Structures are given as C-alpha cells and as structure tokens.
Amino acid sequence: MTRQHVLVVDDEPQILRALQTNLRGAGYDVTTATTGGEALTQAAVRPPDALILDLILPDRSGTDVCRELRTWTSVPILVLSAVGDEREKVAALDAGADDYVTKPFGMEELLARLRAAMRRAAPSTEPVIRIGELVIDLERHAVTVNGSDVPLTPIEFALLRYFAQNEGKLLTHPMILREVWGPAYGDESHYLHVYVSQLRRKIEPDPARPKYILTETGAGYRLVDPVGARS
Amino acid sequence: MRLRRHVAALFVSAALVAVVTGAVFALRGSAPVLSLGVLYLFAVLPAAVFFGTPYAVLVAVSSMLAFNFFFLEPVHTFALRDSENWVALAVYVATAVVVGELAAWARRRATEARRREREAEFLAEVSATLLEADQVRDRLKQIATRTAEVLGLRRGRIELESFRRPERAEAAIDLRAGRRDVGRFFYDAGEAPDAAMVERIVPPLASVLAVALDRERLARTALEAETLRRSDAIKTAVLRSVSHDLRSPLTAIRAAADGLERADLDLDAEDRAELVDAIRAEAARLERVVTNLIDLSRLEAGAVSPRPEVWSADELVARSLEPLAAAAERVVVVLPADLPVARVDAAQIERALVNLIENALKFSSSKDEVTVTVERDDGSLFIRVRDRGPGVAPTQLGRIFEPFERGAAGSTGLGLAIALGFAQANGGRIDVASRPGEGATFSLVLPLADVPAQMRA
Numbered sequence: 249m250t251r252q253h254v255l256v257v258d259d260e261p262q263i264l265r266a267l268q269t270n271l272r273g274a275g276y277d278v279t280t281a282t283t284g285g286e287a288l289t290q291a292a293v294r295p296p297d298a299l300i301l302d303l304i305l306p307d308r309s310g311t312d313v314c315r316e317l318r319t320w321t322s323v324p325i326l327v328l329s330a331v332g333d334e335r336e337k338v339a340a341l342d343a344g345a346d347d348y349v350t351k352p353f354g355m356e357e358l359l360a361r362l363r364a365a366m367r368r369a370a371p372s373t374e375p376v377i378r379i380g381e382l383v384i385d386l387e388r389h390a391v392t393v394n395g396s397d398v399p400l401t402p403i404e405f406a407l408l409r410y411f412a413q414n415e416g417k418l419l420t421h422p423m424i425l426r427e428v429w430g431p432a433y434g435d436e437s438h439y440l441h442v443y444v445s446q447l448r449r450k451i452e453p454d455p456a457r458p459k460y461i462l463t464e465t466g467a468g469y470r471l472v473d474p475v476g477a478r479s
Numbered sequence: 480m481r482l483r484r485h486v487a488a489l490f491v492s493a494a495l496v497a498v499v500t501g502a503v504f505a506l507r508g509s510a511p512v513l514s515l516g517v518l519y520l521f522a523v524l525p526a527a528v529f530f531g532t533p534y535a536v537l538v539a540v541s542s543m544l545a546f547n548f549f550f551l552e553p554v555h556t557f558a559l560r561d562s563e564n565w566v567a568l569a570v571y572v573a574t575a576v577v578v579g580e581l582a583a584w585a586r587r588r589a590t591e592a593r594r595r596e597r598e599a600e601f602l603a604e605v606s607a608t609l610l611e612a613d614q615v616r617d618r619l620k621q622i623a624t625r626t627a628e629v630l631g632l633r634r635g636r637i638e639l640e641s642f643r644r645p646e647r648a649e650a651a652i653d654l655r656a657g658r659r660d661v662g663r664f665f666y667d668a669g670e671a672p673d674a675a676m677v678e679r680i681v682p683p684l685a686s687v688l689a690v691a692l693d694r695e696r697l698a699r700t701a702l703e704a705e706t707l708r709r710s711d712a713i714k715t716a717v718l719r720s721v722s723h724d725l726r727s728p729l730t731a732i733r734a735a736a737d738g739l740e741r742a743d744l745d746l747d748a749e750d751r752a753e754l755v756d757a758i759r760a761e762a763a764r765l766e767r768v769v770t771n772l773i774d775l776s777r778l779e780a781g782a783v784s785p786r787p788e789v790w791s792a793d794e795l796v797a798r799s800l801e802p803l804a805a806a807a808e809r810v811v812v813v814l815p816a817d818l819p820v821a822r823v824d825a826a827q828i829e830r831a832l833v834n835l836i837e838n839a840l841k842f843s844s845s846k847d848e849v850t851v852t853v854e855r856d857d858g859s860l861f862i863r864v865r866d867r868g869p870g871v872a873p874t875q876l877g878r879i880f881e882p883f884e885r886g887a888a889g890s891t892g893l894g895l896a897i898a899l900g901f902a903q904a905n906g907g908r909i910d911v912a913s914r915p916g917e918g919a920t921f922s923l924v925l926p927l928a929d930v931p932a933q934m935r936a
Contacts, residue, residue, distance in 0.1 A: 334826060352766055354759075438789055442820055442930055445791035449818065455793045456800060456812035456851075463798055465826050 251277040252366070255296035257287040257313070258328065259306050267300065270355045284308040288316060291323070298324045298366050300358075301345070303336050311340045318344035324365035328353075334466040341467055347418040348467065364416035377412045380474045382451060382460060384412050393451050403428065404447045411461060411471035420468040444469060488530040492538045495522035500545045512550045516567055519546060523575045532579030539575040543567070598676075601629045602683050609691040615639065622688075626664060629680060630672040636665045639692065652677060654685035661685045661692070724768045728761035735761075763804075767837075771893040774830055778900035785824035785905050789928050792819045792853040792860055799832035806840055813852040821860045822928040823905040831901040834894035835864045835909070835921045843868035843918065860927050865920040871913040879911070898923070 254276045258264050264280050271278045279296070281287040284305045291299065299317070303310035310327055317325065325345045329337040337348050346365040349358050377384045381394045389405055391398045400408065406428045411419065421440060425433040444463075448455045459474035499522045503515045519542035527535035546567075548557055605622050612618045619637050627635030637654070639662040645651040650668045654661040664681070666672065735754040738744060746754075777783050793814060800807040821828075839849040843866040854861045871879060880899045895909075898921075902909050906926055913919035 352762065439930060441788060441790045441794060441825075442818065445793045445818055448793065448797075454812075456796050456814060458797055463794065463825075465798070465829070 251275060252297040253277045253279070253294070254298050254300060254362070255279050255281065255287065255290055256300045257281045257284070257305065257310070258300075258302040259283065259304075260302075263302075263328075267358075270359075274359055282306075284310070284313045287313055291317060291321065295321065296323060298326065298362060300326050300328065300362070302328045303340060304330070309336070310345075311336060311343045314340050314343040314345050324362075326358075326361055326365050338466055341418075341420050342422075348464075360416070361418075364418075367416070373413075377415075379412060379415055379471065380460065382412070384408060391451070393453075398450050400447070400450060403443055404450065407443060407447055408451070408471075411469065415471055415473065418464055418468055418470050424468065488526075488534055492522075492526050492530070492534055492541070495526060496538060496541050496545055498522070499542065500549060503546070503550060507550065513567075515550070516546050519543070519571060520574060523571060524578055527575055527579035528582040531583050532576055535575035535579035536572055539571040543571055594676075597629065598680050601625060601680060602687065605684060606687050609687060612691075613695075615688065615691045615695055622684075623664065626680070626684065627666060630666075630676055632666045632670050632672055634667065637688075638662050638665065639688065652681060654681060654688060656682065656685040656689040659689055661689045725765065728765040728768075731761040732758050732765075767802075770830075771834075771897055774897045774901075775893050778897065778904075783827065783901070783904045785827055787822045787824055787905065789820050789822050789930070790825045790828075792821070792862060795821070795823075795825060795828050795832060796851055796853060796862065798825060798829040799836055802829075802833055803836060803840070807836065809840070809845070809847070810836060810849045810851055813850065815853055815855065817855075818930075819853065819855045819860050820928045820930055821925040823907070823925055827901040827905055828907075828923070828925070831898040831909075831923060832862065832864070834898040835923060838894045838898075839864050839866035839868070839919075839921070842866055855927060858927055860925045862923040862925075863920050864923075865918060867918040870915040870917055870919050871911065872915055876911060876913070880909075895921075 252275075254271055256264060256267050256271070256278060257280070258267070259282045264282070268278050268280060279290060279294070281290050282305075284307050287299070287301065287305075290296075301310045301313060305313070314325055314327070317323065324347075327337065327340045327345045327348045328351055329340070329348050330351045337350075341348065347361045349361055375385065375387050377386065383392045385391070386409060391400055391405070391408065407424070410424065410427045424440060444461060445455070448458050448461055452458045452460060460471055462470045462472060464470055496519075499519050503512070503518055506515055506518075519539075522542055523535055523539050526538040544557060548555060604625065608618050608622060609615060616639065619639065623635045623637040626637070627633065640660075641662060642660065643663075645663075645665060645668070648668050649665050650670075651666075652664045652672070654664055662685075735757045738746070739751060739754050796812055796814070800810060800812075803810075836849065836851065843849060847867040850863075850865045852861075852863045852865070854863065880895050899909050902923055902925075908924050910922040910924060911919060912922070
C-alpha cells in the first residue's frame with residue numbers, strides 16, 4: 249500500500265520542520281507549503297490525502313483557503329489554531345475544515361485527529377457499536393454501560409448514536425443540530441449542551457471528568473474511546 | 480377663571496349681608512336696634528380676609544345701606560335721620576379697609592414664605608440630584624423639568640456649555656454663575672416665566688450646576704491619573720513577573736534538551752524519559768503563564784465580550800478540570816442531584832474556574848484534597864472551590880484580586896484577577912470566605928438560567 253500523502257501548510261519554518269519530522273516518522277509522505285497560494289497550487293497539482301493548515305498565513309487566512317478548497321475537493325482538512333482565535337477557528341470549521349488542534353499541541357493529539365479525519369468514509373453502519381465499556385445496540389435502541397442497561401430519552405439516544413457512529417471525529421454544533429433535530433431545528437437546540445450533560449450523567453462514570461463525550465471549546469463535541477484516545 | 484372668582488365673591492358678599500341682616504331682624508326685640516349694627520362686622524371681616532379690601536368696602540357700604548333700609552327710622556327708606564348713623568357707616572368702612580389690608584398683607588407674607596420654601600426645596604432637590612449622579616448630564620432632563628415646573632412653564636430643556644441661539648419656537652434664559660456661563664435654559668416661546676422667580680432661582684441653579692460640572696471634571700482627571708498609575712504599576716509588575724515566570728521554565732527546557740543531546744552524559748532510558756517529561760511539563764507551565772498574560776491583557780483592554788449559551792454546571796466544572804490534567808487528581812467534585820444551568824460564555828467561565836482551582840491546588844499541601852461543590856440557592860449557581868491551605872489573612876482579602884498580588888508561594892499573581900474579570904464579564908461575582916489556618920473557599924456565583932420543563936427528564 250502506498251504511503252498516505254499529507255500537505256502541511258504553515259509559514260513558520262520551525263513548526264513546519266517539527267511537523268514534517270514527526271509525520272514522516274509516523275509513516276506519512278509529507279509535502280509543505282508556506283503560503284495559501286502555494287497550498288492551493290500544490291493541492292491541485294498533486295492532490296493530498298489530507299491537509300494540515302495553519303489559520304494565519306502571510307497571503308490569506310486559512311479559512312479562505314478552506315473555502316476555496318471546498319469548491320472542488322473533499323480532502324480532509326485539519327486546521328491549526330492559536331489560543332485566542334476561537335472565532336477564526338469556528339469560521340474555518342464553518343468553511344469546511346474537518347477538525348482542529350490548538351497551538352501548542354502535542355504530537356499524539358495531532359496524529360489522532362489526523363487519523364480520525366482521514367477515516368471519513370461513510371459513518372459506521374454496524375448494528376451494535378462498542379466503545380470502551382459502552383455498548384450501543386442501534387436496532388433495539390438499547391444502551392449498556394459496563395453491562396447494565398441505561399435508559400435514555402429518544403433525544404439522548406439520537407445524540408449518542410450520532411456521536412458513536414462518528415467516533416473520534418469533531419462534530420460541530422450545527423452538524424449535531426441538523427442530525428438530531430432535523431433541518432428546521434427549533435428552540436430546544438439552545439439546550440444542546442444541557443442534553444449532552446444529561447447524557448453524560450447517564451453514561452459517564454464521573455460526569456465531572458468525562459471520558460467518552462469530550463467538549464471541544466467553542467466548536468462542538470467528540471466521542472472517543474477512553475482507552476488511549478488522548479494523552 | 481378670574482371672572483368666576485369675582486362672581487363667586489359677589490355672591491358670597493351678598494349672602495353675608497343677607498345672613499347678618501336676618502340675624503339683626505331676629506334679635507331686634509332683645510336689644511336696641513342701633514347696637515345690633517355692630518353685627519355687620521361679621522360680614523365685613525370675612526370679606527376683607529378672603530376677598531380683599533375692595534370687597535370689604537363694598538360689603539361695609541351695602542351692610543350700612545341694608546341696616547339703614549330695614550332697621551333705621553324712617554324704615555324702608557335710605558334716608559338717614561341721625562348724624563350718628565353716618566359715624567357708624569364711617570367706622571364700618573374704616574374697619575373694612577384696615578382689616579382688608581391686614582389680611583392681604585398676611586396673605587402676601589404667607590405666599591411669599593411658601594414660594595421661598597418652594598425655591599429652597601427646588602434648589603436643595605437639584606443639589607441632591609446632582610450630588611448623587613455620576614454624570615451631570617444624566618440628570619439634566621429631570622432638573623430641567625423641575626425648573627420649568629417652578630417657573631410655571633410647560634416644559635424646559637437645559638443645555639450645558641452650549642450657547643446656541645434659541646430657535647423660532649423657543650426662548651432662552653442664560654444660566655450664569657458669577658461671570659461664568661454655565662449653559663442655557665430653553666422653553667417654549669409663547670410662555671412667560673415669572674420674572675421675579677427667574678431672578679431668584681436662576682443664579683443659584685447656575686452655581687449648583689457649575690459646582691457639579693467642576694466636581695465631575697475633577698473626578699475624571701483623578702480617574703485618568705489613577706488609571707495611568709495603575710497601568711504603569713501593571714507594566715512594571717508584568718516585566719518583573721515575565722523575568723521569573725517565563726524564564727524559569729525556559730531554563731529548565733534548555734537544560735533538559737541539552738542533556739538529551741550530549742553524548743558524554745551517561746543517561747539510561749529512565750533518565751531520558753525524565754528529561755522528556757520535564758520538557759513537556761515546563762512547556763505546559765509556560766503555556767499557562769502565556770494564556771494568563773493574554774487573558775489579562777484582554778481583560779485590561781476591555782476586549783472580552785462573552786458569547787453566552789446555556790451550560791450545565793457539570794460541564795463548566797468538567798471543562799475546568801481538563802486543562803489541569805494530572806494536577807487535578809486531588810480535586811474532589813460534589814455535584815447536586817439535579818442539573819443546574821447558567822447562561823454564560825463557557826470558555827470564559829472555564830478560565831475563571833481553572834484559575835480558582837489552580838490557586839487552591841497551589842496553596843494547599845499535595846496530600847490535601849481540594850473540593851469543588853456545586854450548589855444552587857436563591858436564583859444563583861454557586862461553584863465553591865475549597866482548599867485546606869493556610870487561608871487568607873483578613874488584611875489580604877481586599878487585595879488578592881489585584882493583578883500580580885502574590886501569595887506566599889510566589890507565583891504570578893494573575894489567576895484571581897483573571898477569574899474575577901471573567902466572572903464579572905458574565906454577570907457573576909466571586910465570594911471569598913477564609914479563616915487563617917483553616918483554608919479558603921472561593922465561590923464563583925453565577926445567575927441561574929431556566930430550562931424548559933419537558934427537558935427535565
């Protein structure tokens with residue numbers, strides 16, 4: 249099997265160098281670009297399997313690059329954001345980025361996100377999903393944690409099903425609202441966070457330290473396998 | 480209005496004369512008729528007191544005529560037989576004039592006193608209004624309305640330090656305190672304020688406004704000076720703390736990286752892992768310091784606009800434990816049975832709570848628990864962070880929220896200032912309860928939000 253190709257876009261040579269070394273070490277084929285224009289050209293000439301894109305580039309914003317790429321490709325895009333540009337990060341997600349990591353990030357985290365973003369084929373269609381101690385039977389609408397049944401309301405079940413079918417992936421608020429409440433989601437969507445908290449109280453062993461459903465500040469939620477998902 | 484008053488006065492005067500005439504008629508058997516003439520004073524006096532001298536004279540003359548007509552010989556004529564009757568008439572008229580004047584004078588005095596009282600009240604009210612206001616301009620409308628009321632005008636407007644000419648439908652009075660022009664009072668052109676009143680209340684009003692304006696200007700200057708002094712102090716403190724809090728982790732990182740690189744050092748795998756861990760831990764520390772510096776500069780610049788959403792207390796607590804990672808292992812969380820929610824910016828509340836918890840961890844022994852308790856009470860959500868450290872001395876309580884106020888442990892004193900800044904930006908506050916030697920409890924207090932009933936599953 250050929251090595252997967254990742255295009256890394258950042259204008260800071262040190263970060264570029266560190267990413268290149270680490271990604272090569274993890275078995276990826278890496279090319280780099282230092283401007284948005286260069287990134288667009290390279291992506292057209294040799295389409296990558298994934299893109300790691302800094303939000304702040306000398307010639308244009310990473311968000312603009314995202315928007316432009318999305319007009320012709322659905323390549324997975326992972327953006328790099330810095331503390332303090334929450335708004336820019338959300339804008340990039342709206343523009344079509346799949347996920348983000350916040351600088352400074354750990355390599356483990358970046359690689360996990362990259363893998364999840366690339367595993368973006370159709371969501372899982374298994375009738376029974378097992379994640380850690382969590383077993384979700386999609387046909388019987390039944391959930392067990394550690395072998396004991398957990399009664400869920402229909403909304404809670406719909407949430408958990410969507411999270412579980414997209415394990416490891418960032419699900420943004422608009423994505424969750426569309427999926428769970430439908431395209432014309434109404435007032436109850438204001439309470440998305442509260443529904444998630446109620447779900448956590450039912451499935452998490454310690455709701456103050458959630459292991460399964462993680463909050464991604466300002467962006468959305470992510471369901472992970474607690475064993476070895478994040479450092 | 481005025482005509483009605485005269486008609487009423489005439490009626491009452493006629494009635495007074497008629498009543499007294501009736502009384503004289505009734506009593507004429509029991510006393511000499513001539514002596515009963517004095518009873519007409521009961522008609523003259525009220526007329527003098529209530530309607531003034533002209534009515535008093537009118538009542539006196541008509542009384543005399545009635546007395547003459549009905550009771551003095553020759554009866555039923557206006558002819559007077561005795562000269563002493565002329566004397567009686569003169570006495571009545573003189574009495575009427577004197578009493579009328581006396582009454583009018585007393586009435587004028589009372590009116591005058593009432594007016595002075597109103598003026599004094601007005602000025603006192605204006606002064607009080609201005610004293611309690613932060614901004615003179617905030618209260619101008621209220622003062623202008625009161626001024627118009629006192630001057631008998633329908634409405635008025637005060638413009639401070641503006642000397643525009645009155646427009647067509649307007650008239651203006653200058654507000655002058657000594658030689659200083661304070662502003663203008665505008666009113667509707669058709670109306671006429673009481674000139675004497677204007678003369679009496681406008682100068683003191685202008686003076687009071689001038690004093691208030693000066694006071695405001697002084698306060699502003701003082702505030703600017705204080706802000707400058709504070710931001711200077713903050714800059715100095717930032718520089719001092721940067722040298723310590725940024726340099727020490729950098730030093731540790733360099734030392735560890737150098738150690739890993741050197742071939743002549745005899746390092747086994749465990750040593751190497753330890754150095755790598757040190758680099759990671761120090762980088763994390765550096766990251767927290769930098770985040771705090773960024774937060775503080777945003778708070779100081781007023782660049783913190785919360786984007787509130789409805790969040791559960793569970794989530795707010797969970798998010799604040801996450802960035803602390805292993806350090807948060809000795810934090811014990813006590814959640815209530817229900818799920819209280821607040822409408823806040825979760826990222827900002829996270830920064831507030833992280834700092835409160837980090838502070839509690841820092842100031843207590845690594846063997847002691849730090850307890851985070853969520854409670855609801857009286858429309859508020861309380862997230863209490865309790866440590867068993869040395870506590871806060873009462874003299875320190877007022878100052879611990881100042882940036883760069885250091886506790887005994889000597890780390891950057893930014894945390895509590897940031898926590899308070901974000902709490903306040905989200906409509907909350909932080910309460911501190913502490914007894915030296917028994918630890919401290921910092922409570923983040925946020926307004927509770929409502930959740931629709933159908934959600935409380």
